[in-house]
Amino acid sequence: MSLTALALAVALQTPGVVTTTPVGDLIGLTPSGVAARLGAAPDPAPDEALRIIDGDRVLEIHPIQRFWREPAMHGDLGVRPGSVICLSGVVPSGGEPAEGAAPWPLAGSRGQFVFVDGRLRSVHVTPPRSDSRPTPRNAREGRAFSRGRAQGSPWPVSPGRLPVSDEAGAVSRLGPTVSAEAVMRSDCRPVSEPSATSSNSGDWALALAGAITLWPIYVATRPAEVAEDARAEREGGALLSRFAVGVDLAQTPEALARGQRGVRVFRDRTDPAFAIVAIKVGRRGSTPGLALVGVRDRRVTWIAGPGATGRLGLSDALCLNAGGLLDDARPGCSDYGYRP
Numbered sequence: 001m002s003l004t005a006l007a008l009a010v011a012l013q014t015p016g017v018v019t020t021t022p023v024g025d026l027i028g029l030t031p032s033g034v035a036a037r038l039g040a041a042p043d044p045a046p047d048e049a050l051r052i053i054d055g056d057r058v059l060e061i062h063p064i065q066r067f068w069r070e071p072a073m074h075g076d077l078g079v080r081p082g083s084v085i086c087l088s089g090v091v092p093s094g095g096e097p098a099e100g101a102a103p104w105p106l107a108g109s110r111g112q113f114v115f116v117d118g119r120l121r122s123v124h125v126t127p128p129r130s131d132s133r134p135t136p137r138n139a140r141e142g143r144a145f146s147r148g149r150a151q152g153s154p155w156p157v158s159p160g161r162l163p164v165s166d167e168a169g170a171v172s173r174l175g176p177t178v179s180a181e182a183v184m185r186s187d188c189r190p191v192s193e194p195s196a197t198s199s200n201s202g203d204w205a206l207a208l209a210g211a212i213t214l215w216p217i218y219v220a221t222r223p224a225e226v227a228e229d230a231r232a233e234r235e236g237g238a239l240l241s242r243f244a245v246g247v248d249l250a251q252t253p254e255a256l257a258r259g260q261r262g263v264r265v266f267r268d269r270t271d272p273a274f275a276i277v278a279i280k281v282g283r284r285g286s287t288p289g290l291a292l293v294g295v296r297d298r299r300v301t302w303i304a305g306p307g308a309t310g311r312l313g314l315s316d317a318l319c320l321n322a323g324g325l326l327d328d329a330r331p332g333c334s335d336y337g338y339r340p
Helices: 003-012 031-038 139-147 167-173 201-240 253-257
Strands: 018-022 050-054 057-063 084-091 111-116 119-125 183-190 263-267 274-284 287-296 299-304
Touching: 031 111, 050 167, 057 167, 201 274, 201 287, 253 263, 253 274
Parallel strands: none
Antiparallel strands: 018 183, 050 057, 050 299, 057 111, 084 183, 111 119, 263 274, 274 287, 287 299
């Protein structure tokens, strides 16, 4: 990163300063340039995006969260800010939201940045859910809530199909493209610590009691988990390195996956020439890492690295049934999504 970009990033992270960057100023920049301009974590890596071959072009789709101003609450378990948190999102050119709508910037903080041949082409936002579902109160309601969380996913051509079977065609199903006059807004504020007398103090005490109860189980199982993570990172990473977008494979996906632990191959029943190879890699945050590779015949048409599959909702899209709900439609799937 250049000294200018570093100075800008430091300035952007000053608590209490609200920053707004017009989307038009970002169009044409590289992923690293966008990150530097917005004060996000620097230098996005290839495994943080969905990369699709489209003729002689390469499309790269990043989740908007990748470009949230740091320190950000990304929603990944195990990734938490210190004394300051930055809230980021896209604010439409019209300014304030309509009456009754979710407040900005939170309403526009989900979506995708689409790069073509390494330059930002468009920014898309995922409209907030309109059903205003209440917080689940029990296990049955929690299951129903989880099953519906991926409804409206843009990745399958239709519910029940494998995601991104039409390669670059999936871009047409993303959320609305925001105008150049829209802005990426960030607001950093101190994180307040709950007091012992707060209304939530009972919840904290209950959580602490639960943690004390589960700690011996964690200590006993942790060495095995660490060993499995190391194996998955080593073996899964080696297999993933054999794939590159636009490359013709010497073997079928099934032959490549045979005998590999943590690897599954799925075929689209409607379009059996298309397959997805799901590869378990090392843990990301507190969840097992997952990479997905799209293959048509033997040609690699797209790759989604472990930094993208969860944030883009691709892992959930693997498990959608014909009704658009999560279930056990494929091996590794459940009402709570895909587990490698």
